Amino acid sequence: FGLQAARGIAAILVMLFHAPPLLQLYLGYAPFEHAFRFGHAGVDFFFVLSGFIIMHTHGGDLGRPERLHRYATRRFSRIYPIYWVICALLLLMALFSPDRAAQLSFWHVVGSLLLIPHGQEPFLNVAWTLQYEVLFYLCFAAAILSRWAGPVLAALCLALLAVWLLFAPQATGAAFITPPYLLEFLGGVGVAMLVRRRSVPRPGTMAIAGVAAFLAVGLAENAGLMTHTGTASILLFGTASAMIIAGLAAVESEVGLVVPQPLIALGAASYVIYLIHFTGISVSARLLAALGVMRLVPGWLAFGLVLVSVLVAGLLMHRYIEQPLIAWFRGPRSVPQRAAATGD
Secondary structure (H helix, E strand, C coil): CHHHHHHHHHHHHHHHHHHHHHHHHHHCCCCCCCCCHHHHHHHHHHHHHHHHHHHHHHHHHCCCHHHHHHHHHHHHHHHHHHHHHHHHHHHHHHCCCHHHHHCCCHHHHHHHHHCCCCCCCCCCHHHHHHHHHHHHHHHHHHHHHCCCHHHHHHHHHHHHHHHHHHHCCCCCCCCCCCHHHHHHHHHHHHHHHHHHCCCCCCHHHHHHHHHHHHHHHHHHHHCCCCCCCCHHHHHHHHHHHHHHHHHHHHHHHHCCCCCCHHHHHHHHCHHHHHHHHHHHHHHHHHHHHHCCHHHHCCHHHHHHHHHHHHHHHHHHHHHHHHHHHHHHHHCCCCCHHHHHHHCC
């Protein structure tokens, strides 16, 4: 459950990154504007963790085409059903905003719903990360169909990274495809292989060193010592995330960890929290402003109230919408609690 707790913390980091500029519209200033500028690195952690989970869960399926249907069903049910529910809610909201509705062309909506890159940011803006997830899932599916596909695709990713470093060293994650992000998935795959072979040296120390490195990179980015979401930032956050995941996973497999239940619950709901947090922050802030709360409480308290509101909404949606959807898509034998706990 250590990795589950880390998922929850990563989701909160991304929330902390997006909340200050959104609250500025209602408070007149951005609370904690500079403290959490590195919160975007929660995405880097998610990418590495995704690679780890897929290899840990489906590593035995590689080179076994008969396992593809099960793999595809589990990946589809994990990503798309709750995503489509949230997209449907956003589309309904867009009907009450003529300007917003005018921007939603047919192909933009279809591309966004299917998570296909189509030259525009998905209308659920944070879903750009899911486009990378889907690409990685497709690559892993190819490796299930043929063992040769995995090494070939990994080599292609490394070649793309070399070209990227030579010709686009200052490029950010706004463009698709960004090879450093793909490398984070591969890093997660490598971590899963190390954990399976019990080859992680001093895992407790590894996890602590990873946390320290993650925070150090964050402070360096906050201080302007490296480009915000630049190539160096992505690679360093990815490396630190891999160290954290390797350490936690190895400790859990060897001696186990005692993790507070609230953190486990947040980790289980982390996907929903991630999907709704941007819109949730805006809606919560608007509601608090309409009730006059924003004028009555200090900014830090308004900040906390908004974040708690989003977390509670995410927990409820996970319990009453996401889990039943996963169970329905996977059939009566599925266990949604286990799926949430493992990220599968």
